[in-house]
Amino acid sequence: MRYLPLTAADRTDMLGMIGAASIETLFADVPAAARLEGLIDLPRQASEAAVERRLSALAGRNRAAGAGPFFLGAGAYRHHVPASVDHLIQRSEFLTSYTPYQPEIAQGTLQVLFEFQTQVATLLGLPVANASMYDGSTACAEAVMMAARVTKRRKAVLSGGVHPHYAASTHTLAHAAGVKTQRLVAAIDDEAAVIGAIDAETACVVVQTPNVFGTVTDVSAIAQAAHAAGALLIVVTTEAVSLGLLKSPGDMGADIAVAEGQSIGNALNFGGPYVGLFACREALARQMPGRLCGETLDAEGRRGFVLTLSTREQHIRRDKATSNICTNSGLCALAFSIHMSLLGGEGLRTLARINHARAQATRDALAAVPGVEMLTSRFFNEFAVRLPRPAAPVVEALARRDVLAGVPVSRLDPGAGLDDVLLVCATETTLPGDIDALASALAEELRPT
Amino acid sequence: MTLQSVGRPTRAEFQPQANDGQARPDGRIGQGLLQDEPLIFERGRWDVSGVDFDLEGETFDESDLAGLTRAEAPALPGLSEPETLRHYVRLSQRNHAIDLAIYPLGSCTMKHNPRLGEKMARLAGFADLHPLQPMTTVQGALGVMNELAHWLQTLTGMPAVALSPKAGAHGELCGLLAIRAAHEARGDARTTVLTPTSAHGTNPATAALAGYEVQEIAQTADGRVDLSDLAAKLGPHVAAIMVTNPNTCGLFERDIIEIARLTHAAGAFFYGDGANFNAIVGRVRPADLGVDAMHINLHKTFSTPHGGGGPGSGPVVLSAELAPFAPTPWVVHGAEALELVEHAEGAGAQAFGRMCAFHGQMGMYVRALAYMMSHGADGLRQVAEDAVLNANYIKARLSGVLSAAFPDGPCMHEALFDDTWLEGTGVTTLDFAKAMIDLGFHPMTMYFPLVVHGAMLIEPTETESRREMDRFCDALIDLAAAAKAGDVERFKAAPRHAPLARLDETLAARKPRLTWTA
Numbered sequence: 002m003r004y005l006p007l008t009a010a011d012r013t014d015m016l017g018m019i020g021a022a023s024i025e026t027l028f029a030d031v032p033a034a035a036r037l038e039g040l041i042d043l044p045r046q047a048s049e050a051a052v053e054r055r056l057s058a059l060a061g062r063n064r065a066a067g068a069g070p071f072f073l074g075a076g077a078y079r080h081h082v083p084a085s086v087d088h089l090i091q092r093s094e095f096l097t098s099y100t101p102y103q104p105e106i107a108q109g110t111l112q113v114l115f116e117f118q119t120q121v122a123t124l125l126g127l128p129v130a131n132a133s134m135y136d137g138s139t140a141c142a143e144a145v146m147m148a149a150r151v152t153k154r155r156k157a158v159l160s161g162g163v164h165p166h167y168a169a170s171t172h173t174l175a176h177a178a179g180v181k182t183q184r185l186v187a188a189i190d191d192e193a194a195v196i197g198a199i200d201a202e203t204a205c206v207v208v209q210t211p212n213v214f215g216t217v218t219d220v221s222a223i224a225q226a227a228h229a230a231g232a233l234l235i236v237v238t239t240e241a242v243s244l245g246l247l248k249s250p251g252d253m254g255a256d257i258a259v260a261e262g263q264s265i266g267n268a269l270n271f272g273g274p275y276v277g278l279f280a281c282r283e284a285l286a287r288q289m290p291g292r293l294c295g296e297t298l299d300a301e302g303r304r305g306f307v308l309t310l311s312t313r314e315q316h317i318r319r320d321k322a323t324s325n326i327c328t329n330s331g332l333c334a335l336a337f338s339i340h341m342s343l344l345g346g347e348g349l350r351t352l353a354r355i356n357h358a359r360a361q362a363t364r365d366a367l368a369a370v371p372g373v374e375m376l377t378s379r380f381f382n383e384f385a386v387r388l389p390r391p392a393a394p395v396v397e398a399l400a401r402r403d404v405l406a407g408v409p410v411s412r413l414d415p416g417a418g419l420d421d422v423l424l425v426c427a428t429e430t431t432l433p434g435d436i437d438a439l440a441s442a443l444a445e446e447l448r449p450t
Numbered sequence: 451m452t453l454q455s456v457g458r459p460t461r462a463e464f465q466p467q468a469n470d471g472q473a474r475p476d477g478r479i480g481q482g483l484l485q486d487e488p489l490i491f492e493r494g495r496w497d498v499s500g501v502d503f504d505l506e507g508e509t510f511d512e513s514d515l516a517g518l519t520r521a522e523a524p525a526l527p528g529l530s531e532p533e534t535l536r537h538y539v540r541l542s543q544r545n546h547a548i549d550l551a552i553y554p555l556g557s558c559t560m561k562h563n564p565r566l567g568e569k570m571a572r573l574a575g576f577a578d579l580h581p582l583q584p585m586t587t588v589q590g591a592l593g594v595m596n597e598l599a600h601w602l603q604t605l606t607g608m609p610a611v612a613l614s615p616k617a618g619a620h621g622e623l624c625g626l627l628a629i630r631a632a633h634e635a636r637g638d639a640r641t642t643v644l645t646p647t648s649a650h651g652t653n654p655a656t657a658a659l660a661g662y663e664v665q666e667i668a669q670t671a672d673g674r675v676d677l678s679d680l681a682a683k684l685g686p687h688v689a690a691i692m693v694t695n696p697n698t699c700g701l702f703e704r705d706i707i708e709i710a711r712l713t714h715a716a717g718a719f720f721y722g723d724g725a726n727f728n729a730i731v732g733r734v735r736p737a738d739l740g741v742d743a744m745h746i747n748l749h750k751t752f753s754t755p756h757g758g759g760g761p762g763s764g765p766v767v768l769s770a771e772l773a774p775f776a777p778t779p780w781v782v783h784g785a786e787a788l789e790l791v792e793h794a795e796g797a798g799a800q801a802f803g804r805m806c807a808f809h810g811q812m813g814m815y816v817r818a819l820a821y822m823m824s825h826g827a828d829g830l831r832q833v834a835e836d837a838v839l840n841a842n843y844i845k846a847r848l849s850g851v852l853s854a855a856f857p858d859g860p861c862m863h864e865a866l867f868d869d870t871w872l873e874g875t876g877v878t879t880l881d882f883a884k885a886m887i888d889l890g891f892h893p894m895t896m897y898f899p900l901v902v903h904g905a906m907l908i909e910p911t912e913t914e915s916r917r918e919m920d921r922f923c924d925a926l927i928d929l930a931a932a933a934k935a936g937d938v939e940r941f942k943a944a945p946r947h948a949p950l951a952r953l954d955e956t957l958a959a960r961k962p963r964l965t966w967t968a
Contacts, residue, residue: 002829004562004753006915007836015839015916019846019860027838027860028733030702035738043604046826049566056820060575062590064583073580076807083501085531087572090757093549094542097563100759102555102895104955105948106887109545110758113538116490119965124524129964132759135616138807146659166807173777173803177627177661217518246512246519261807270571271591272581272808273616274761286962292759297958300943300951309958315619315655316898320664325655328617328749332757339538342490345528348499350520354510355503361511379515400584408582415793429503 002046066269066405070435070442072363074383074426075213075408076137076164076239077272078264080352081430086266086339090332100292100328104307105299110331111306114294117338123346124244125258126251127280132292132308133334134277134326137261138167141207141237142174143290143324144257144279148205148233149180150323151288157205158198158232161185162212164239165414171207180204187410187417189214189376189385196226203230205257209237210247213413214424215380217247224254233257241265241278241337242428243381245346245353250280257281265349266340267333276333287313290324352429356382359427359436366440367425372447376422383426385410388447392423395446404442484949487540491966494527500534544949545758546892552914552922556864556895556907557650557698559728559750564824567754567817576816581808585789591812592788595781598815601822602746602765605830607737610773612780613765614810618725621745621764622656622692624777624805628743628768629690629719630660631775631802638717640689646675648699648899653692653723662689669901673699673856673866675709684716694723695739696730698899699856700841700864700907710740719743719772727751728911729838729863732831742769748811752818763814774800779809836912837863840919844908847923851930855902863911869904877933879904881941885932888947889925 007015012024021027028036047055066079073079090096094109101107101114114132121130134140145157157175159168159182172182185194190212199206206227210218220236227234236250238260250258262276263269281289287310295309315322344352360382367373367386377384388395392409399406407425410417427436480486487493512519529537546553553560571577579591599611612628615621626643633640643657646667654664668679675693684691691713695703703709713720722736722744728751736744748754748763756762768776778801779792790809794801825833838860845854845865853871869879883893883906895907910919932940945951 002825002832004564004824005829005832005836005912006918007839007912011916012836012839015843019839019842021842021860024835024839027835027842027862028702029860030704030862031730031734032704032707032739034707035734037733037735040827040831041604041732041735043601043827044823046829047823049824052566052820052823053570055823056570056594056816057573057575059590059593060570060573062593063575063579064587065574065578066580066583067574067578071580073582075582077581079578079580083531085500085534089535089538089542091568092539092542094545094547095538095758096568096755097548097553097560098545098758099553099555099558099560099756103546103883103887103893104953105884105945105950106544106546106892107758108949109541109543112487112489112541112544113758115964115966119489119491120526122965123526135620135761136806139616139620139805164807166804169804170806173627173805174623174659176803177630178659179661217515219518245524247515248518248520249524252520268577269580270577271579271588271812273806273811274763274813276761286964293962293964295958296963297954299953303950305950305953307953307955307958309955309962309964312959314651316651318655319651320654320658322651322655322658325619325623325652325659326617327619327650327652328747328756328760328762330761331759332755333761335758339534341526342494342529342537343500343531343534344526345494345496345499346524346526347497348501348503348528349526350523351499351503351505352501354512355505355508357512357515358508358510361514379518381515397584397586400587405580405583405587412582412792415795 070404070438072407072425072427072439073405075413075424076261077269078240078428079269079430080264080428082266082268082340083343086336089339090336095335101308104305108305111294113335113338115296115306117334118294120338120341121278122280124249125278125280126249127258128283129286130280131289132294133330134279134291135330136273136275136277137239137259138170140259140277140279141167142171144235144259145171145175145205145207146178147257147288147290148235151285152204152233154202154204155179156181156183156202157207158195158203159184160195160208161187161191162214162216163207163209163237164213167237187414187419190216192218192223195223199226199230199232201230203232205233205235207235207237211240211243211381215377215384217379217381220253240382242353242356245349246357247381262337266336274330274333276330276337288323291326291329355429359429359431363425363427363436366436370440370444382428383424385422385424388421388423391420398446399442402442404438406439406443484543485540487537489966490527490529490537494529496527498530499528500531551891552910552918553892554894554908554910556909557725559909559911561753561911562913563753563755564821567820570820571813571816589787592781592790594815594819596788598819602767605731606767607735608767609770610768610776611765612768612776614777614805615745615764615766616806616811617760617762618745618747618764619652619656620805621766622652623660624766625721625743625745626656626660626690627802628772628775632772633689635800641687643689644683644691646693648697648901649692649694650698650723650725673701674703677705677708680709681712684712684718686717688716688718690719690721692721692723694726696726696862699866700861701856702862706739725750726863729834731834732827733834743772748814748818753821754814754817761811761814763811775802777801777803777805833912840910840912840914841865844910844919844923848926851927864907864909866902867906868902872933875933876938877941879906881944882933884952885929885941885944887945889929891922891925
């Protein structure tokens with residue numbers, strides 16, 4: 002077997018050196034009743050070529066996003082990733098290293114994490130960021146738990162614009178820990194309702210901008226209302242590219258900002274692995290979940306980096322830790338950081354402006370389709386439209402025309418009563434021909450027969 | 451110097467001198483092939499971008515976002531593509547990697563990462579696939595999930611699996627939430643989770659996150675769960691026990707079946723921490739041990755790369771009793787095609803909720819499946835055997851020099867030593883580990899498990915050759931001789947040949963600098 006270096010002769014020699022009669026001797030502590038004598042009923046070993054054939058066949062049964070017109074967003078976004086990003090993350094020293102527990106021989110990873118934290122903090126407009134979470138949704142859930150710890154309150158108010166998967170993940174975690182989540186009715190814009198739901202029991206308010214319907218909100222008023230009630234404001238962003246154009250969460254008064262970082266440096270990957278971004282005010286840093294990288298000096302006075310404030314973490318604090326997270330999203334954070342370094346702030350802003358322009362062009366084309374009603378007025382690169390009939394079958398029908406038209410709200414939130422609403426997203430990868438194809442296919446599909 | 455209970459120094463013994471961080475005190479800007487490399491914020495320029503855009507014919511009108519946009523671009527520098535390559539290649543050279551040498555971190559299973567997985571995960575049909583595409587357009591992806599589920603269920607003997615947890619600790623949470631839901635469905639809310647003193651820190655942290663009190667189970671002198679202590683602590687308040695097997699001392703819990711029996715008799719569930727599944731894959735099915743739920747770290751046993759700290763993937767296999775409570779989503783065979791169930795609805799729906807957005811770590815599923823298919827049932831059995839053989843070989847070679855924590859009987863996939871052998875030398879486990887770096891080796895896991903003083907936990911995995919293990923053992927034997935010979939200075943000053951000397955963790959924590967500021 003190509004991954005196993007020991008030869009039969011090695012095995013025999015080594016058993017002899019150990020003083021074991023056979024390999025069975027080494028498994029002597031396993032109860033006899035639980036020892037499998039024969040092979041498990043699964044296929045035998047296979048050559049690289051055979052495995053490649055099998056998996057390529059499976060891959061071939063999927064319609065790749067880039068194979069034709071494509072307009073899906075809703076928490077995962079198709080952007081161009083420069084070739085150098087994927088090359089660099091496959092460097093052995095990044096790909097095959099562990100969490101940097103021995104900092105003297107892990108300065109590569111550690112410096113990257115320090116740079117990543119600085120990039121994330123800058124984009125989110127807050128002074129402190131951690132070294133990544135699993136993804137945006139789990140970052141959101143952890144932020145709510147953190148807010149409950151900080152405020153010693155047990156209720157979270159979630160805007161109806163929060164991505165339904167984020168709301169569900171947050172509810173699942175919070176519920177077990179005895180923190181109540183109050184999710185407001187799904188709405189294109191629910192600023193007033195959010196402010197109205199804040200009370201003296203509220204630990205935090207969770208608002209997404211751009212929200213799942215694409216609406217961009219200045220959350221300053223919500224921040225003021227939350228702070229007046231002694232609650233924290235958590236701002237969620239699922240499209241990190243928007244941070245290049247829009248006001249940052251920190252600038253609008255967020256205490257904690259979380260985001261899905263997939264858009265920068267990472268492929269769609271059918272939903273994972275992604276990378277959660279997590280930033281907060283300085284005073285809250287010691288309540289953060291996850292790894293933190295900090296600057297220090299070595300014994301000769303040279304600058305270096307280490308994992309720090311680990312007394313928050315599970316391997317030191319055990320049941321008193323701020324989170325149970327251990328493995329995070331190091332390599333996806335690296336991809337984010339490399340792409341961000343290539344873009345720079347100016348490049349990200351230009352990228353964001355292109356995204357916005359392509360979404361406007363898509364909006365204009367769809368607005369001209371009879372029967373389509375525009376629902377989102379202030380959007381970045383995605384928006385909601387109302388169709389004259391349920392969106393899911395329309396999306397299926399368009400897929401048969403090889404146009405992936407968007408995400409029906411019913412797919413994310415079947416109980417919302419928004420079956421006729423479709424979420425449409427455009428990015429810099431959306432070309433004029435794609436927009437034309439969507440508009441004409443939709444017009445044909447909706448044409449009364 | 452202050453010490454934790456397990457003997458880990460928490461204060462550095464030196465007083466660092468202030469330094470601008472730019473150049474070494476002696477003025478060098480590199481060493482051999484190693485180039486010094488500043489932060490991007492110190493070398494990048496604010497008006498540079500390494501990305502060109504197609505701007506021809508593009509017009510921007512952001513009046514619809516009046517009052518919502520930034521006044522200026524984010525204050526982040528950009529690098530040209532050549533500068534970017536230099537920056538990250540230079541940084542990469544400051545990392546140890548499994549591709550460079552043995553990475554003997556006990557409990558971490560740092561094994562070879564086949565590049566086939568990287569190639570497969572990057573196929574456009576997997577990588578360029580949106581999680582919410584119509585299901586008719588993602589049948590191959592659902593096929594991967596379905597097939598991975600089949601392999602995991604068959605290898606563990608368990609009837610169900612929740613694929614979506616994103617790492618081991620996330621899988622633990624998933625398992626405990628299923629257990630919580632099962633108890634609540636019986637109207638039997640319970641309050642407590644038991645973990646052995648040797649448990650991974652994630653176990654008690656997860657139990658607390660899931661809303662449980664945590665109580666520790668004592669360990670016997672031979673490194674196993676103390677059955678009488680377990681029996682005494684079990685009761686109607688105990689929701690579950692969390693036991694790693696093989697445990698973190700590298701030992702198989704001989705009484706595992708009795709542990710499961712006692713647990714079930716008390717109405718509690720047995721959560722198995724599958725971090726060490728590599729030792730038994732293909733030879734032992736956790737279902738046969740009485741496990742009710744167990745996460746499997748695809749980034750350990752099934753060799754998806756650890757990437758400097760992730761991403762991982764932590765699917766959880768579940769018993770028939772817990773299966774109805776599995777979180778969404780899951781794959782089912784529909785009338786004509788595979789389907790993804792994303793919402794559990796209607797009467798009888800018992801799913802406890804959702805672990806994360808979308809469907810989990812697809813990129814890791816593809817890599818793990820490529821690895822499983824490559825090994826097959828026969829190869830995976832050999833994996834366990836070679837992993838255990840290699841660990842016992844290292845234990846045998848080093849036992850006369852270091853002090854094995856549990857000298858009697860075989861170990862499983864990792865060999866545990868304590869610091870008894872260092873008594874009187876003035877050298878600590880930390881010093882010894884840092885001196886290993888000077889010989890070109892990554893240290894073993896230090897000061898874990900907490901039940902052994904000054905622990906050194908060595909896990910070679912099955913992908914080390916005998917030659918590499920001999921190099922490693924020869925070096926450790928020489929180094930141990932130096933420690934016993936009283937060459938304390940060599941150890942206290944170590945590492946001297948790494949890119950940096952020993953780093954001051956206390957300074958970092960006392961005045962945290964977590965981001966760069968001009």
